[in-house]
Amino acid sequence: MRIIENADVAAALAYPALMAALRKMFTEGCNQPLRHHHALDPDNSQSGMLLLMPAWQADGxxxxxxxxVMPENSAKGLPSIQSVYLLFDRDSGTPLALMAAEELTSRRTAAASALAATYLARKSAEKMLMVGAGAMAxxxxxxxxxxxxxxxxxxxNHNAEKAERLAATLKAEGLPVRAALDIEAAAGEADIISTATLSSAxxxxxxxxxxxxxxxxxxxxxxxxxxxxxxxxLRASLFVDTRTGGLNEAGDIIQPLKxxxxxxxxxxxDLYDLCRGTHPGRTSEDEITLFKSTGAALEDLAAAILAFEANRA
Structure with a gap:
């Protein structure tokens, strides 16, 4: 069994290739039961949560x-989300690889959002607001x-210094990034608004x-x-990565439904419909679109296969 560390996972998951792998997987489909959520202390939402996410192909x-998920880890200087991925041969059940899944998770999540935006954001979109300055940002x-x-x-970010530090890092990569102090003003100017927080409000x-x-x-x-x-x-046309996730896990959808x-x-x-061409996505320049991502085991599997096959040699 091959052990694949974060650096090798990251090297294998360049965004163009990963977006193509996700589009292919959403088009072809696979088996993915609803993920298992286990609160480590049901009476204390800050105590953490364990999630299990399986998926498999008919062949492959x-x-x-x-x-x-440990919400208090940031105060300890640790990531809030930590994970591992185990890949098997579908036919024999043989374990093939154990991967560090932090890069796998963050990159497949970001790639799914970018993939959705190819259908839902205006082609001319130039201005972006990132809400949050954590690992996903x-x-x-x-x-x-x-x-x-x-x-x-x-x-x-609610911590302006953290936003400044991230902006400086990304600006050094050549991206036109700046920190914003006024979220309302920045949101009003943005063509794409991406949020990655643990907010309950x-x-x-x-x-x-x-x-x-x-x-x-x-x-x-x-x-x-x-x-x-x-x-x-209410103002937006609503889209989700998967209907199962959106209707069972996404507060942004579930609360207004209730x-x-x-x-x-x-x-x-959902992304199945968009990738298969059964829905066109955005239908006008003035349409406001909302994409709610909860993550899907299908996305993890697509990313893990890409990482494994790139590192197999």
Missing amino acids: YLGLKTLT PCLIRAHATGRRLTDIAIW PLIRGDWLKPGAHLDLVGAFTPAMRESDDQAV AGLIDESDIRA
């Missing part, structure tokens, strides 16, 4: 990702900048969104968490 590969910025000419990328208001904006919600992965308000959901503000039929399409 089987994979399982195990990850922990640089991945989302780099992924959205793949194949798209972004001329202005603003980063807002809305950060983006629908009244701030300009016509044609694309909202990419990546954080807030439980029904109790939320990054957008009701007005944003409040009777939207129906399940208001979800226009």
